[in-house]
Amino acid sequence: MTATLNPPSTAGATATSRRLTTAKAIVEAIGQEMETAPSVILLGEDVGAYGGIFSSTTGLLEKFGPTRVLDTPISETAFIGLATGAAVEGLRPIVELMFVDFMGVCLDQIYNHLAKIHFESGGNVSVPVVLTTAVGGGYSDGAQHSQCLWGTFAHLPGLKVVVPSNPYDAKGLMTAAIRDDNPVVYMFHKGVMGLPWMAKNRRSTGEVPAESYQVEIGRASVARRGTDVTVVTVSLSVHHALDVAEQLESDGISAEVIDLRSLVPLDRAAIRESVARTGRLVVVDEDYLSFGMSAEVIASVVEHDPRMLTRAPIRVAVPDVPIPYARELEYAVLPTRARIEAAIRGVMQG
Amino acid sequence: MTDRNDSAAPGPDVRRELYRTMVLIRSFEEAILADYHADKKPAWDIGAGLIPGEMHLSAGQEPVAAGVCAHLRADDAVTATHRPHHFALAHGVDIDRMAAEIYGRETGLGRGRGGHMHLFDPATHFSCSGIIAEGYPPALGQAFAFKHRGGDGVAVAVTGEGAANQGAFHESLNLAALWQLPVVFVVEDNDWGISVPRSASTAVPDNSVRAAAYGMPGIRVEENAVEGVYSAAGEAVERARFGGGPTLIEVHTLRLWGHFEGDAQGYRPELADVPGRDPIPAYEASLRADGVLDEDEISRIRTEAAARVERAVQFAKDSPHPDPAQAREYVFAGAS
16 A cells, blocks of 8 residues: 555545534544444444533434434443444444543453454454544543553454544544444544644644545555655654654754554555655654554564664654653653654664 | 243143254264364373364253244344353254364354354354353344344343353343343353352352342243243243343253363262253153153154264365465455
8 A cells, every 4th residue: 555645635625625623523424424324323421412522422412313322331341242243233333432541341342352253253244343432641631541552452453443643534534434344443532633621733623525535444644745754653643743843844854754544454565665765764652662553663664674774763652651640740751742853853863 | 930830831842842952952062072072082182183172062051042042033143152052053053064163164154263162153143252241242232233223133142150240241231221122131050150159159149130130020940941941031032022121031050061171070069960960851751751752753853963963063074174374364354
């Protein structure tokens, strides 16, 4: 696969596009799919009248009623398993795990059932579930409500893992996820949703076509072209990397930013294509450092051809420590702009 | 406790069918038992032989599967456990493809990717899970889908008594009752959670009382007798099918053999009495005494079952092994 420029140059120019937050783009995609496909249902905690704690389902109950938009008890094992069984029978459930950190109470249904049934059945049973979940920190929510954990899901075979960074991709990837015949874990960072009650990057709002469209799952995008160094990242870190890249331009450093958009499938070709041109690689990951996405991205290059790298790669990730509560501690471990800048300058030296 | 009147009792045709189902299951389990052990001697290696891996056989628990599934249609769903063969056969899963899966062949239900704890049959809406209690939540989803589309399908969710102490069990009972889903929860109490007796795992005398906590009917069938199960299940399936919501049925059944093959059961003090509690000879005797079956019919049923199982096992053995070059297929739909 090759990367596409993101958003595609035509995306912002359609007659019907408006500026939406990522949250509203997600809701629009779900609503459009629910209108066209009666098999699509939505369930989870507080997805009804509340509209999702992170506004991922606002207005859908009013539009589609309580038979298709269902508030559940706080019983993640039961309702995620319910989604799996309903999908086996031909429905296309979207099921929300409020925070990804809560996977500990229901992981068996996710990785032993949702992820494995297609394989164990020799391809005879499909499980088209979209498991949406909020990820990420930066607002002092502590060690049990601030993790990303996409590397954990990506490690478990059978789950596609989608991590949008902006409104355009969020809508197109959601549409693609709902139409996909596989389980898709759709991980939205609270910091990219454009919530009025949380600090947000300007990129959390953007042009979104009103009509339905898909963004292919498994295809990275080049969020910014550059020639000196490749920065590979996902989610909110794309925003930070772009901020840093813009700032470094005046210092004569041209950084290319690759937004992976999904971890499974991983667009290894797009990573290699960029590194082949720049020879330098920085990976930025808000998930934990060890055994995760950052190592996988580097392996994608060095297993292919270690000579592509003219410098040792640098990883900017959460060191292997739970996310701290106190602001100064949390920001000491998150992949901040300052850490990304230091990494880019570091890989440029020598 | 069940306390049913005669009107709920099955007629002669149904009784013959219940017997036939139990005999077929037992024939199948005996064939698997023989082949499982045939080539694991003299040194025991769980991964060796014609049938590798763990093997949890259901001998002794046939009355539960036969009694429940007699009320089901092929478009009703069953989610079974790590000990799934009796429910699979009673619900009408194709015996040839089921055997082939157990023998790890390409013609198996899961093309050899699943194994005996992971049988999936879309034709009969059958599945099972090797994780204790975790087959309950997907059954809710199948029941939800039936109800959502306005159909009258029912989902039966099976666990053992050890599973009733898992969170998934309780979450599922609550949600099924809350949403009035057409589910029949079946607990097979075979007294033993591997080596731990119920008295050492469970705070209540039996699990049927737990239904009260979720506002649904709970029934304990104390005897491991197929007709008692049949009566209790008939009421529960009818309740589910006609909008009355879920029921919890616990059957006090019998694990005739070990937890898995190779289990010496040294922890089981009543071991010497177990063969005498086999439910199939007991049922056969009662059918004979009632004039429902004579010796010829019994003999014919047994012969037919043995022949059917032999054909299934032969189908499995004649089937090709999966190609190692295809070990990475079927992870994703549309990808292979």
